[in-house]
Amino acid sequence: MSYKGFIAVLDALIALIMLVMFTTIIFSQLQNLPSLNEALIFKQGYDILSVLEYTNFSDPQAVFFETSGPLCMRLELYNGVASQKTGYYVKSGCDYNYVNEKTIWRTYVVEGEFKTAKLAIWMKE
């Protein structure tokens, strides 16, 4: 009888520990996604793309210069179906890429032709 009781208590303990573990994992995930900084990086990216689009992507480096210091970015320009790269720019002082970079795509029209821009953006470490 006491052996059974021991098993039952052990079951209950394991169940409780698992509950704590799963609750911790779920809430950690809920708390982390999406993080504030990630959301704000995307906002910055949309700002930069809007400015680039207004200036017809004529001088991306000049636009990059007017971005926040800790931000790094890389711009790739493609034709309408993104099959051929037509331009490539990296903000000066930044590496080529970063593992946690966020990517934003935008399609725009130049002289009646569709073009595609890809902006990869990340925070300098």
Add this chain to the structure above:
Amino acid sequence: MGKRFKDWKNGRLCNCFSGHSKKGQTYMVELVFVVLLASILAFILISFFSFLVKEDIKGNKPYITVWGASDVLLHSTGFSPDWEETGNLSAIGIAYERNVLADPKLVFLSSVSAEEISRLMHLEIYNVSIELLHEGMVYYQFGSVGNSTQIQQVERTCVSSNGTPFLLRIRVGGNE
């Protein structure tokens, strides 16, 4: 549940619990105990995480507020939309379209006091400074952070109507 059965030894009916129902009752009590413990534990964990999330939001509140203000500035015309012509200004927005600066609005803002800037951005409890920079030089400056010590800063990219890119720097400090 009590179970009535015949006590053959004494030849009379006995009203008592059988061993089987006792076990069932014990398991039931254990189950209720475990469910209660789990509920209490889950409640404590949920409260704890909710508290952490709230604290995080509270801690970031001034920073989020500045971001909100910069959104209104850069993505709207303000209210009324033609306030630079009518002078009827109740909320500041300095763009004709998304991220494209409206020069007449900037000219008008140059004559607005720092206190008015804070009030019109609905950030009365803060000192607000707005700067527009190009190649590191300040072209426009409105408002001031005064002697504030705890300053939150947000930098956004925008462009003037003639295609010159600018860096918008909003700084907000406590209004002690």
